[in-house]
Structure formats: structure tokens, C-alpha cells
Amino acid sequence: MTFARKAAALLAAVAMPAVPALAQDTSAPVSKTVPDGAPRLVVAIAIDQFSSDIFAQYRQRFTGGLARLTQGAVFPSGYQSHAATETCPGHSTILTGNRPAHTGIIANYWIDQSVTVGRTKVYCAEDVSKRVAGSGDYVASVGSLLVPTLGDWMKRANPEALNIAVSGKDRAALMMGGHDIDQVYWWKGDKFVTLAGREIGPKAAAQNAEIASTLAKGAAAYPLPAWCARADRAVRAGDVTVGTGHFAMKAGDAEAFRVSPRLDRATLDLAVKLVDEEKLGKDAVPDVLAVSLSVTDFVGHATGTEGAEMCIQLTQLDLALGDFFASLDKRGIDYAVVLTADHGGFDIPERLDEQALEQADRVKKSVSDKALSDVLGKRFGLAADGLILADGASGDYWVRKDVAPGLKGKIVDDAKAVLEANPQVEAVLTAAEIAATPMPTRSPEVWTMAERARASYNPLHSGDFVVFLKRGIVPIATPGPGYIATHGSPWDYDRRVPILFWRKGMTGFEQPSAVETVDIAPSLAALIGLKIPEGSFDGRCLDLDGGPGNTCGAAK
Incomplete structure (x- = not known):
């Protein structure tokens, strides 16, 4: 019995009521007979x-x-x-x-330090080549999708x-x-x-x-x-x-x-x-x-x-x-x-704390790219401003591009050590560790953290290391209107x-x-x-x- 294919005409939409009704089954009676051939x-x-x-x-x-x-x-x-x-x-x-x-879409945003116009943070659905200096807007594009x-x-x-x-x-x-x-x-x-x-x-x-x-x-x-x-x-x-x-x-x-x-x-x-x-x-x-x-x-x-x-x-x-x-x-x-x-x-x-999940908490600012930049800048005698770059308190992190390659490896290793000592951090994986992990083939519920990271890793866009917070840690340090909860974890x-x-x-x-x-x-x-x-x-x-x-x- 085959299943999917083309089709569909839909109904001219009706105006939304000021006070919508509660959910009910509004579907027309549906035939129990499977149509011949594939759907349209x-x-x-x-x-x-x-x-x-x-x-x-x-x-x-x-x-x-x-x-x-x-x-x-x-x-x-x-x-x-x-x-x-x-x-x-x-x-x-x-x-x-x-x-x-393989899609190349490793996050909603990633850092591209080769960008010459505007911020180095790149939106997954923007055309960077059409950026206008001083503009806060962007031109939407599917260009970053590789497949x-x-x-x-x-x-x-x-x-x-x-x-x-x-x-x-x-x-x-x-x-x-x-x-x-x-x-x-x-x-x-x-x-x-x-x-x-x-x-x-x-x-x-x-x-x-x-x-x-x-x-x-x-x-x-x-x-x-x-x-x-x-x-x-x-x-x-x-x-x-x-x-x-x-x-x-x-x-x-x-x-x-x-x-x-x-x-x-x-x-x-x-x-x-x-x-x-x-x-x-x-x-x-x-x-x-x-x-x-x-x-x-x-x-x-x-x-x-x-x-x-x-x-x-x-x-x-x-x-x-x-x-x-x-x-x-x-x-x-x-x-x-x-x-x-x-x-x-x-x-x-x-x-969640009221519902017996006591480990649920908000991330501390000690996990942020700024805090990490301050610590490592002092340690290596480098300017702290933007030494470590990230879009949030978990996920991909990048080392500033002007750091010499030999020193960059040491900074990544030290960043890993500092973060792994943080009680809110579950794991830190370097790009080299992730790239060396074979693409997983077994059932996804038993994947290791490295395998989950490997499925997200693309060398064109991914960071120098990835940070995973512990289960129940929400990567929003300070809640504000419209943004008090989120997702993005490997859990x-x-x-x-x-x-x-x-x-x-x-x-x-x-x-x-x-x-x-x-x-x-x-x-x-x-x-x-x-x-x-x-x-x-x-x-x-x-x-x-x-x-x-x-x-x-x-x-x-």
C-alpha cells in the first residue's frame, strides 16, 4: 500500500473570531477507503x-x-x-x-570571523553578502543550507x-x-x-x-x-x-x-x-x-x-x-x-523547583564567553575583549581569530579545563574530539554526548569547542519579558x-x-x-x- 504524493486544495480562510471556541472535532467525515495510487x-x-x-x-x-x-x-x-x-x-x-x-545548519546563529560587514554573528537564514553597513536588518536566504x-x-x-x-x-x-x-x-x-x-x-x-x-x-x-x-x-x-x-x-x-x-x-x-x-x-x-x-x-x-x-x-x-x-x-x-x-x-x-526537580536552575554568568575571556585573557596576557566568542551560555564557542595557532590550542585546552570544573557544566568537547568521533549509526537514544555533538558538527560553521550544561540547567541567566525559558540542550x-x-x-x-x-x-x-x-x-x-x-x- 503506497502513501504520499501531491495534492490538496484548501478552503478560503474565514476571519478569526474575537473569542475563539474551545477545541472540538471540526473535521468532515473521512472515508475509510484508501484511494488508489499515491496521494497528490x-x-x-x-x-x-x-x-x-x-x-x-x-x-x-x-x-x-x-x-x-x-x-x-x-x-x-x-x-x-x-x-x-x-x-x-x-x-x-x-x-x-x-x-x-551535513545540512551545515549547526545552530540558529554561529560566529564567522571572516565577515567584513557588521557583526561576526551570522544568522542561519541570512545572506551575508547583502549586508548593509549600519543596518540592523538582514536579507533572508536559504544559502547556508548545503543539501x-x-x-x-x-x-x-x-x-x-x-x-x-x-x-x-x-x-x-x-x-x-x-x-x-x-x-x-x-x-x-x-x-x-x-x-x-x-x-x-x-x-x-x-x-x-x-x-x-x-x-x-x-x-x-x-x-x-x-x-x-x-x-x-x-x-x-x-x-x-x-x-x-x-x-x-x-x-x-x-x-x-x-x-x-x-x-x-x-x-x-x-x-x-x-x-x-x-x-x-x-x-x-x-x-x-x-x-x-x-x-x-x-x-x-x-x-x-x-x-x-x-x-x-x-x-x-x-x-x-x-x-x-x-x-x-x-x-x-x-x-x-x-x-x-x-x-x-x-x-x-x-x-520545576516546585515540582520536585530541585536541580533545575538558571545558568550562572561564570559560564559566559565574557567570563571565560576574562579568565583566559589574564592567564595568557591577552586582551580579554572578545577572546572567546559565543551565542549564549551553551553550544559552540570560538577563539578570537588573531590568536596564533599554537597558542589557540592551549587556550582551548585551558577553556575546557576551566569549564569542566564548573558545577553547571556536563561536558566540553573540542572540535578535534568531535571531528574524530565517527558519525553515529546506532539508535539515537543511546548516543554519547560526543555522538550527539558529531551529528551537529560541520567544519564550515562549528566552533572551536562545544559546551553542554547539566540536565535541568536553563541557559538564560536573567529572565526577561518574552524570554524566560528555552531549549537547545543535548538532553x-x-x-x-x-x-x-x-x-x-x-x-x-x-x-x-x-x-x-x-x-x-x-x-x-x-x-x-x-x-x-x-x-x-x-x-x-x-x-x-x-x-x-x-x-x-x-x-x-
Whole structure:
């Protein structure tokens, strides 16, 4: 029984209600018969910061789109197996079938000391060659992605294939869409935008007009489901109090729109409009629609994962996905869905401490690149300013480029010793140690720290050494509005994500053993009968029949 291929027309989006209803099953009745042949449309959905832990916690509460997907092929222990569990690396694995070591996307940001214009910190989705001196903005680009996406492969096989991507973040849309995208949109400021040099299409313009109308009026708070009451309590994190937000929005407050369920619904509504505009799934050539939903991540960062805010967000996300799938159903499109996440997440230590995780804490400033620069600068008689460079208190660190090669090795060794003596640090691995580690081949849940780091290491972008904090240490020293919790660790609360496949009439099953997000692209390629050169993927094909058949046969 085969599974995925082109298709889909969606529904003209309806205006968002001022007070959204609680989640309910809005899906149209779905046939139990599997259509002949492969589906016409592949719909790849990423929910930013949707960990396996969150999926398990809320699974029994889903009644809409997420409930539907649990009737398909369920892999509750999917892995973003690498150590750099951030948005850009995670999204780069989903439709390329490759780990960050091969995608080149080792983090959201990295240091490139050869940059001649502006800061040396490089954003994963920017075109550095188009920087303008003195500008704080950037030109979005997929140029740093070193491998093709599924959409790229499909268009190489047949230029008539359509490749569409939409998200609340540019890096998510670009890393899933790839180099050859027919239409791509992401949220910026108070509207959806696209790549420089491209015009906003009529359907995207219509979506922006609907959003502008909602922003002009404002919106009431979302209702709190009764079962969310236990989470609806105030918790203090530094100068910020969270846990009781219900997403009321004042007129004109685009930031409140962004960090609320409204943006995910608008993203899905735009996806529906693009299906109609491009007539996705209306011919014999497979199409792909990539949708990344960003609000779970925005809420997780701003309020943590265990408050009323996350409870409301996941309830409304389930409802919005139900409406999205129902719109595809009404159009009679034969579509296949995969849903996963770019990484997991971790709650705020202030709440975790109340929940018996006493080791949860915020990172001390002694782990910072500045503190390390001060210590090593004095030790080696060098200017301390920028001696060690990093983007945060964990992950990749770089030694300043003007340090002599022989001295650089000594500085790296001493930095390793200093950090390993810090009680908050789990491990420090040098670039040489990581590069000497073979690429892991065994099941990801048993990988060593060195293997997790190896899956993230690319010599073009990676640092001189990598720092891993202990489990439960949040790499935010001082919480502030909008940023009190995060992810990015090598621990399984950030690595484990669900992977769900669904198609009308398919035989559902659940496989609890570990798989990887890099298995998604080869699985979808096999399901649509797309031949990819051997060795193009780090992942493997997953059989989605749930029976004696073998959907991976097309890949052999």
C-alpha cells in the first residue's frame, strides 16, 4: 500500500473570531477507503517546540486535528538526534533527511570571523553578502543550507511539481522549503512577507488584510478549558510573572498577535489560500506544502511549558489543525500528512523547583564567553575583549581569530579545563574530539554526548569547542519579558519529538521504538515513488503500511 504524493486544495480562510471556541472535532467525515495510487499532495507540518513530553501530556485532550493524526502511523519517540536542538537546525533535518553535520545548519546563529560587514554573528537564514553597513536588518536566504529538501528533489524530477512553504519564522519556512520554492511566506512585524525581490501574491495579500482587520479591532481573551485550571496559577521568574495569561489582545498590538494562537491559525489559513491559488494536488505531478507553526515555541519561551498559556495554545492549535484538515477534505484532495517538531522544550526552573526537580536552575554568568575571556585573557596576557566568542551560555564557542595557532590550542585546552570544573557544566568537547568521533549509526537514544555533538558538527560553521550544561540547567541567566525559558540542550527533553503520519484510510499503528526526523524525507520520497540517489540521506525509510506490505519498496 503506497502513501504520499501531491495534492490538496484548501478552503478560503474565514476571519478569526474575537473569542475563539474551545477545541472540538471540526473535521468532515473521512472515508475509510484508501484511494488508489499515491496521494497528490504531501503536507509536512512542524510544530515548533512540540516535544514528545508535551505530546504525551496533552494527547488524551486532543479532539481535533492532532487527534486525527494519532489514528495514523504514530512514532512517539522521534528524535532530533543532534545536540544543537534549535529551530534552524531542527527544521533543516525534516525535509532534507540529513543531520546538521551535513545540512551545515549547526545552530540558529554561529560566529564567522571572516565577515567584513557588521557583526561576526551570522544568522542561519541570512545572506551575508547583502549586508548593509549600519543596518540592523538582514536579507533572508536559504544559502547556508548545503543539501536539497524534498521539494527541491521533487522539482528536479519534474519542474511541474510545486513547492510551497509558510511559517511564523523565516528560518523555518526556508529550511523546510529549500532552494527552489515556488511561494514562501513568514511573519515579520505585523504581516506575512516573502523573499526580497518577490512580490506578495494576491492570496497572501488577502490574508494580510484579514490580519490587519483583526489587529485594528483587538480581541478578547481565549476561554480557559476546565481541565487547564490546575495550570492557571502565577509563577514568578525574575521580574516576570507568568502562568495566568489568556491572550487578550489590545487593538494594534501585533506582538500580542504573534505570541498567541492567532498566528498559528493565520499561518494555516494562509496555507489554505495558497493551496487554492496554486491549485495544489490538481494534476498528476506531486506537490509539497510545508507548514511550520511557531506559536508553541513563542509561548514556551515567553511563559514556559506548564502554565495556562501553553494549555490554551495547544487546545487552540488542535482546533486550528482540525479546521485545516477539514478544509482539505472539503476540496476532495487526496493528501498525506507528516507532523513533527524541530526540537522539544523545558519549563522554567522556578516552576520545576516546585515540582520536585530541585536541580533545575538558571545558568550562572561564570559560564559566559565574557567570563571565560576574562579568565583566559589574564592567564595568557591577552586582551580579554572578545577572546572567546559565543551565542549564549551553551553550544559552540570560538577563539578570537588573531590568536596564533599554537597558542589557540592551549587556550582551548585551558577553556575546557576551566569549564569542566564548573558545577553547571556536563561536558566540553573540542572540535578535534568531535571531528574524530565517527558519525553515529546506532539508535539515537543511546548516543554519547560526543555522538550527539558529531551529528551537529560541520567544519564550515562549528566552533572551536562545544559546551553542554547539566540536565535541568536553563541557559538564560536573567529572565526577561518574552524570554524566560528555552531549549537547545543535548538532553532528551529537547531531542525527543513525535512523528505522526496520516492519510485517509491508512491502517494506523504505533511504534514506540526510537526513529529520527531525518527518516521523514526518505519515507515520503518512497511513498510518492520519488527516486533519490543512494547516499543522499542520513535517515532511512520507515514502512508506513502497518501490515505485511512495505511502502519502502519504492526506494529500493
